[in-house]
Amino acid sequence: MRIVSLLPSATEIVYALGLGDQLHGVTHQCDFPENALTKPILVKPFIITNGLTSLEIDQVVSARLASGQPIYHVDQEGLIQANPDLILTQKICDVCAVSFDQVQKLEGIVNNNTKVLSLDVHSFDDMLSNIIEVGTVAGVENVANLLVVSMKKRLALMKKTVSExxxxxxxxxxxxxxxxxxxxxxxxxxxxxxxxxxxxxxxxxxxxxxxxxxxxxxxxxxxxxxxxxxxxxxxxxxxxxxxxxxxxxxxxxxxxxxxxxxxxxxxxxxxxxxxxxxxxxxxxxxxxxx
CATH class of the missing domain: 3.40.50.1980 (Nitrogenase molybdenum iron protein domain)
Incomplete structure (x- = not known):
């Protein structure tokens, strides 16, 4: 399977599932694990924030969103070359990552069999469910289940300590x-x-x-x-x-x-x-x- 991740957290899930070799495109923010830095960058920001205060960053981003302009540029040619079977994205925040609307507009330039999976997290359990979902779609459901079980064991130890x-x-x-x-x-x-x-x-x-x-x-x-x-x-x-x-x-x-x-x-x-x-x-x- 050929995977493109438009979300840093999705990139980390892909590597945690042992699917790094199947990853053919990431964002400028995908820096973990270190191997992610070797992948083609398909997403870059329109806004350069170096030297700006927190308020200035917020003002620039807000103005761009208010005018209907995207925060991120997606390399369409690079996406075509990546030829993904699976694109991982999200629809919770248009500031933190490529907006879902942008992704939907890109679907037509990729092959018709490409699956777009939106990983929308509101809770810790949602994150665990996303791991299972990505693993299932990518054909490594057993690996995903084992990873989630190990994470739940760590969480159980924390809960026991906190209960006391x-x-x-x-x-x-x-x-x-x-x-x-x-x-x-x-x-x-x-x-x-x-x-x-x-x-x-x-x-x-x-x-x-x-x-x-x-x-x-x-x-x-x-x-x-x-x-x-x-x-x-x-x-x-x-x-x-x-x-x-x-x-x-x-x-x-x-x-x-x-x-x-x-x-x-x-x-x-x-x-x-x-x-x-x-x-x-x-x-x-x-x-x-x-």
Whole structure:
């Protein structure tokens, strides 16, 4: 089977299932595992964000979407050459990855037998289901089942530990710094599974913009900064967008030095197998004595 992935999390699923040799096209963001960097890049951004503040990035993206312009360019010639039997995409967010509308418009330039599979994740279980679905379509259902079983065993150990906890700290997960956004979909669930309480985010619901007053009123014990698409260095570079706000120093999590900048790009933005690593990262941060 010839596979094209238009989604970094899908690329990680493909490799986790041992299908790397069947992958014939990826996006500019597909950097894990390292072998993904050797694949033809079929998707690149129209927007260059280097040097822009969080607010400037948001403004540029919002203006482009408002005018009906795509955020990403898809190499149609490269896609034709890839000649995929299976295209992996998503329809949850037009900012994080190629929009589903774009993909649908491309279907005509590929052969009529190409299957387009949308991997739409709102929860941890959805991610596990996606692994099974990709494995089934690609003919490696047994491998997918074994992978999911092993991940569920790790999750069961976490749940057992959490069930014995008396203290569940209040946590806020920052998905974007300006405008201020908190993580949604699977992020609040990860906090819950890690033995915390997400102050604002709602499990299974989209990420949402909040006011600074709402942030302050939440009084988080921990502030986890995981900007969408940013690694740890990029997150730290943009942290000033939070630190200079009124009342920042008086927040419980700040006062107790419990502000953590995480690799959002690797462990939280992508709804793939490494969400389990992200869950364990959150647990170790909010329960440092265990």
């Amino acid at each position: 906890l008396d203290y569940k700290p209040r946590v806020i997960c920052i998905e974007w710094l300006d405008p201020l956004m908190v993580g949604g979909h699977w992020i609040p669930e990860l906090v819950h599974l890690a033995g915390g309480v997400d102050c604002i985010g709602e499990r299974g619901q989209p990420s949402k913009t909040i006011t600074w007053d709402e942030f302050q009123q939440a009084r988080p014990d921990f502030v986890l900064v995981m900007p969408c698409g940013f690694d740890t260095k990029q997150g730290k570079d943009h942290l000033a967008d939070l630190m200079y706000r009124r009342g920042w120093d008086s927040l419980p999590g700040v006062d107790m030095n419990k502000v953590c900048v995480l690799d959002g790009n690797s462990y939280f933005s992508r709804s793939g197998p490494r969400l389990l690593d992200g869950l364990e990262i959150i647990f170790n941060i909010i329960h440092p004595d265990l």
